[in-house]
Amino acid sequence: VFPGVRQAQWLTKTKLVEGLPPAVQGIMDNPALGLQELEERAKHMVSHARLWDTAEVAPRRERYCPMLFENLIHICRLMSGKYPSLSKRMLARNCRIAATWERESILLQVRGLSGILMNSKTPIPPVASKEEILDTKEHVLETFYPIAPTIDLQEVNVYKELNDTGFRDGYPYSHPHTLFFLESANVRTDRFRPDQLRAKMLMFAFGNALAKAKALHGNDPKVLEQPVVVQSIGTDGQLFQFMVFQLNTTDLVSNDGVKNLVWIDSDQNLYERAQCVPEVKKRVVTKPAGISGFQPDTFKKFLALYLHGTV
Amino acid sequence: MAALGARRVLRPGRRWFSETVPAAPSAPASPLYPPVVASITAKSKAAKSRRLQRFNERVHAAATVEEKLRLYGKLQRPKYMVYPQTFALNADLWYRSFTKTVLVPGMPPRTPAAKPPVATAGATSETGRAPEPRAEAPGDAEAPGAAKIPEPSAGAAPYPDIGELRSLACDALLQESFYQNKKRPFLYRDQDHTPGPFLTQLVSTLAASLSGRNPLLAASSLDLNPEVNYYWHHGKEVVVHGHRKGRVDPVRFQIDDNPHLQIRVPKQLPEVVPLESDLGDVPVIDHKPSKLPLFKKQYENKVFIGSKVADPCCYGHTQFHLLPDKLKRERFIKERLEDQIEVVYRSNGIASLFAWTAAQAMYQGFWNEADVTRPFVSQAVVTDGKYFAFFCYQLNTLALTAETIENNPRKNICWATDSKPLYDVVENGNVKGFNDEVLLRLVHFLLNRPKEL
Numbered sequence: 177v178f179p180g181v182r183q184a185q186w187l188t189k190t191k192l193v194e195g196l197p198p199a200v201q202g203i204m205d206n207p208a209l210g211l212q213e214l215e216e217r218a219k220h221m222v223s224h225a226r227l228w229d230t231a232e233v234a235p236r237r238e239r240y241c242p243m244l245f246e247n248l249i250h251i252c253r254l255m256s257g258k259y260p261s262l263s264k265r266m267l268a269r270n271c272r273i274a275a276t277w278e279r280e281s282i283l284l285q286v287r288g289l290s291g292i293l294m295n296s297k298t299p300i301p302p303v304a305s306k307e308e309i310l311d312t313k314e315h316v317l318e319t320f321y322p323i324a325p326t327i328d329l330q331e332v333n334v335y336k337e338l339n340d341t342g343f344r345d346g347y348p349y350s351h352p353h354t355l356f357f358l359e360s361a362n363v364r365t366d367r368f369r370p371d372q373l374r375a376k377m378l379m380f381a382f383g384n385a386l387a388k389a390k391a392l393h394g395n396d397p398k399v400l401e402q403p404v405v406v407q408s409i410g411t412d413g414q415l416f417q418f419m420v421f422q423l424n425t426t427d428l429v430s431n432d433g434v435k436n437l438v439w440i441d442s443d444q445n446l447y448e449r450a451q452c453v454p455e456v457k458k459r460v461v462t463k464p465a466g467i468s469g470f471q472p473d474t475f476k477k478f479l480a481l482y483l484h485g486t487v
Numbered sequence: 488m489a490a491l492g493a494r495r496v497l498r499p500g501r502r503w504f505s506e507t508v509p510a511a512p513s514a515p516a517s518p519l520y521p522p523v524v525a526s527i528t529a530k531s532k533a534a535k536s537r538r539l540q541r542f543n544e545r546v547h548a549a550a551t552v553e554e555k556l557r558l559y560g561k562l563q564r565p566k567y568m569v570y571p572q573t574f575a576l577n578a579d580l581w582y583r584s585f586t587k588t589v590l591v592p593g594m595p596p597r598t599p600a601a602k603p604p605v606a607t608a609g610a611t612s613e614t615g616r617a618p619e620p621r622a623e624a625p626g627d628a629e630a631p632g633a634a635k636i637p638e639p640s641a642g643a644a645p646y647p648d649i650g651e652l653r654s655l656a657c658d659a660l661l662q663e664s665f666y667q668n669k670k671r672p673f674l675y676r677d678q679d680h681t682p683g684p685f686l687t688q689l690v691s692t693l694a695a696s697l698s699g700r701n702p703l704l705a706a707s708s709l710d711l712n713p714e715v716n717y718y719w720h721h722g723k724e725v726v727v728h729g730h731r732k733g734r735v736d737p738v739r740f741q742i743d744d745n746p747h748l749q750i751r752v753p754k755q756l757p758e759v760v761p762l763e764s765d766l767g768d769v770p771v772i773d774h775k776p777s778k779l780p781l782f783k784k785q786y787e788n789k790v791f792i793g794s795k796v797a798d799p800c801c802y803g804h805t806q807f808h809l810l811p812d813k814l815k816r817e818r819f820i821k822e823r824l825e826d827q828i829e830v831v832y833r834s835n836g837i838a839s840l841f842a843w844t845a846a847q848a849m850y851q852g853f854w855n856e857a858d859v860t861r862p863f864v865s866q867a868v869v870t871d872g873k874y875f876a877f878f879c880y881q882l883n884t885l886a887l888t889a890e891t892i893e894n895n896p897r898k899n900i901c902w903a904t905d906s907k908p909l910y911d912v913v914e915n916g917n918v919k920g921f922n923d924e925v926l927l928r929l930v931h932f933l934l935n936r937p938k939e940l
Contacts, residue, residue: 220708220798221708223797223798224794228798230714242711246711247708250691254698256695257695257698257699260696260699263695263696266662266692267688271667272668340668343666343667343668344665344668344916347662349658
């Protein structure tokens with residue numbers, strides 16, 4: 177009906193900031209990382225996922241989307257040769273999340289398979305300073321009168337108000353670090369549109385953060401001393417959406433007070449097009465085979481979000 | 488002609504056979520008649536060999552590797568499908584005879600330079616690893632043992648800490664089997680529930696943490712669930728039925744394999760033994776391959792290492808195979824076929840590695856008429872989640888067809904270990920009975936690299 181992120185913002189009591197937070201920008205601009213050589217490798221990985229992976233002529237999205245993600249994560253993981261503390265991370269696939277909260281007398285919950293989650297042993301330090309958090313008190317949440325904010329949400333009878341991080345107690349990698357969402361359906365109508373994907377990312381990041389906060393500080397709604405930060409990256413194989421979410425408060429019933437913060441960088445193209453077979457019109461090659469329009473910045477953001485928290 | 492001869496006789500003083508030495512016959516620039524060769528289209532053995540020769544010339548003259556592969560697998564005929572993961576009895580004997588492979592139990596000895604020592608609690612575990620029964624000169628076994636103390640002075644970086652790697656492995660295991668809340672496994676899909684994700688996690692985290700020590704890993708490419716195919720001819724048979732009945736045909740094989748995980752690298756692994764070494768015998772089997780049982784089908788002849796020829800990471804490093812539920816140990820024990828358990832691991836290792844190394848060789852332009860000039864080496868780990876078996880394969884020859892195999896003394900070699908458990912049991916968030924030896928071997932596999940690096 178209307179862009180999903182605005183609805184998600186109201187539901188999670190969040191203030192939106194465009195662009196990535198300065199901490200992440202700082203990692204990107206850090207020259208010690210040696211990002212130039214990595215660009216070459218990233219380009220190879222994109223070519224591998226989009227062109228070379230299969231014995232057929234061209235791989236399908238169901239294959240190249242996860243393959244591209246795996247390749248990029250592989251490059252990021254190999255950085256742990258330089259930064260040994262990166263090895264304190266663990267990927268978990270098909271993890272289930274459950275979080276419940278009340279929002280102006282409406283009970284909401286997030287449940288289900290939340291894509292691929294990367295956990296780490298140490299939490300990400302809060303991205304926004306204390307002043308920024310207190311500033312959010314003045315921010316007024318957008319309402320959609322006369323449309324109820326719970327439009328398009330499924331109404332379900334729940335018998336248990338469940339808050340579950342998806343892992344048992346005593347799990348050493350207990351802090352959710354980044355969530356990855358891969359839109360890999362072949363048919364375009366089965367995939368989420370970029371805006372819907374951003375809303376989904378926001379809801380699941382919030383769900384993970386809330387479940388973690390309740391596990392750490394208990395079920396009482398309050399303003400958190402140590403905000404919980406969860407990142408999220410969503411892609412359909414070409415467009416990337418980056419998001420950093422900071423949970424400042426679990427007091428979500430009222431519309432006033434401290435709000436949560438989210439930084440969104442949307443619609444970043446990793447490359448323009450990937451031709452498997454050169455396109456020839458009237459005996460002239462119009463589009464040569466290969467990857468064209470590779471944007472190294474998108475990969476740098478991916479890597480920066482991966483390294484955030486340890487570098 | 489008679490009249491000519493008669494005229495010659497009549498002429499006095501000249502005998503017909505003492506012709507003047509013909510002045511150097513103006514050597515004709517080109518022969519007057521075309522060379523006499525067998526026909527191309529006749530139904531004769533000479534014609535068949537001429538057709539074969541023309542095909543070989545066409546493949547030799549192909550400009551690119553893709554063109555060569557296309558021509559090599561152009562003709563489709565019914566062929567045996569060889570499955571690396573099979574329940575057939577004594578399959579590894581048959582597979583060795585199809586691929587001309589010698590099986591050497593135990594791991595090959597490593598030269599000190601290529602094997603950096605790992606810091607362990609006691610040095611005894613290292614010496615315990617090296618000597619294993621092998622068909623090689625015993626001198627080799629001692630040399631590495633003596634010269635192995637090595638590297639502490641040379642290496643600036645500290646050794647990989649086995650404690651840290653052990654904790655990584657245990658964490659991966661615990662996460663998959665204990666900590667993560669998962670639903671119950673689907674029927675007969677136990678392997679996808681726990682051992683599959685565990686293997687993926689283990690390999691990716693170990694490879695990442697060891698990449699600082701092995702620059703080859705830092706440039707590697709990790710494939711999840713790739714496809715590896717290879718097509719070859721070996722031996723001769725007579726076509727039994729159909730419109731081609733009675734003709735002599737090569738026996739065609741195709742391997743279509745899906746390893747769980749594979750690591751490809753841009754530089755080749757170093758050779759283990761020289762190209763012409765002879766470490767044992769290849770088993771000879773008198774029966775037709777269909778007695779194994781092996782079945783024929785006709786479909787596309789694919790040669791594929793996991794990615795296309797254009798990929799710079801065109802050499803193989805390590806493959807990881809996961810045995811499916813159908814081939815689990817308990818099933819063999821219940822049917823009283825305990826000795827076949829090892830056969831399953833071995834046949835998987837031999838077949839998969841042969842297909843991979845041979846496909847790598849074909850990507851470099853070698854084929855059965857143009858045999859390899861350098862050996863191709865790859866490694867593999869076959870596991871069912873708990874028991875691990877390690878394999879190292881060296882491809883010395885691709886010439887396995889009936890014509891090329893006669894004068895070919897080279898054999899392919901496969902080093903294999905028995906399957907050993909990595910841990911005993913996982914209980915309440917603890918891994919009991921963790922076996923460091925298996926982990927060490929896995930680490931050494933991942934650290935394998937060419938001597939220059």
